[in-house]
Amino acid sequence: MDEFLAAALVEARLGYAAGGIPIGSVIIHNNEIVGRGHNQRVQQGSVIRHGEMDALENLGRKPAGFYRECTLYTTLSPCPMCSGAILLYKIPRVVIGEHRTFMGEEDLLRSRGVQVDVVDSQECRSLMQEFEEKFPDVWNQDIGV
C-alpha cells in the first residue's frame, strides 16, 4: 500500500482503538505529511471533526497557496462536508482508500476540477465493514442517516 494511504489507515485504526469511527486522513505537501487526523465524533463529541476535517484542523492555518500544493489522503470517500472543505481550500488532488461502504461527493469534486483517485483498498474496506456492522447507530449519525 502507498505509504500515505497507509498513514491514513494508521490514523483510522488509532481512532478505532480509542472507541471512535475508523476513518483517517493525512495531508501531503512536498512529499511530506504535514497534517494527520481521524474522526472525532465519539472521542470529542464532535459533529464536524470527520477524519479529513481533523487533519485540516491539525495542519493549522496556512496561506491559501499552501493548500493548492497539497494532496489529501482519506481512508473513505469524503462526505459532502469534507468535500466542501476540499473545495473551499482548493486542494487539487484527493486519494481515497475505498468508496464501497460509503460513496461521497466524488462526482462533485471531479466536476470542480479536483483529481480524485480511488485505491479500492481491501484493508480500508474491511475496517469500515467491521465498524458499520458493530456500531450501525454511530455510523448512521455520522453520515446524517
Place this chain on the structure above:
Amino acid sequence: MDEFLAAALVEARLGYAAGGIPIGSVIIHNNEIVGRGHNQRVQQGSVIRHGEMDALENLGRKPAGFYRECTLYTTLSPCPMCSGAILLYKIPRVVIGEHRTFMGEEDLLRSRGVQVDVVDSQECRSLMQEFEEKFPDVWNQDIGV
C-alpha cells in the same frame, strides 16, 4: 429584522468584538434557537470553525432526524464547506443575511432541494464590508483566496 437573523448578527458582532471574522450563525428547531456560533479562525486558530460550523458544533450530537427539522441562519452566504455540512445533515432551509460581499454555494444547495432565502440585510453587509476593508488578508485566508 427577523429575530433569528438578529441573533446570528449578534454572534457575528461578538466575534468581531473579540478580534475575529464577523460571521455568525444560529440553528432553529421548533421555533427556538438550539445552536449558536461564530467564526473562530482568529480566536481559536481554527480552519474549520466557520460561523455555521461553530453553531453546529455548539449544538452538539443529535440524531439525524433532528437536523431535518432545523433551519440554519447565517449572516453571510455559506462557503463550500459550510454548504457541505448543511447537505451532510440534510438541513432543509437556510436563511442568509447577505451574499453581496461573498457568494457561497447557494446554487448547489438549491439543486439538492434546500430552501435558500436571502434577506439582503444592510446591517450584515455593512459589517462584512467594514471587516473586509480593514483585514483583507484574514478574510482571504478564510475563503481560500
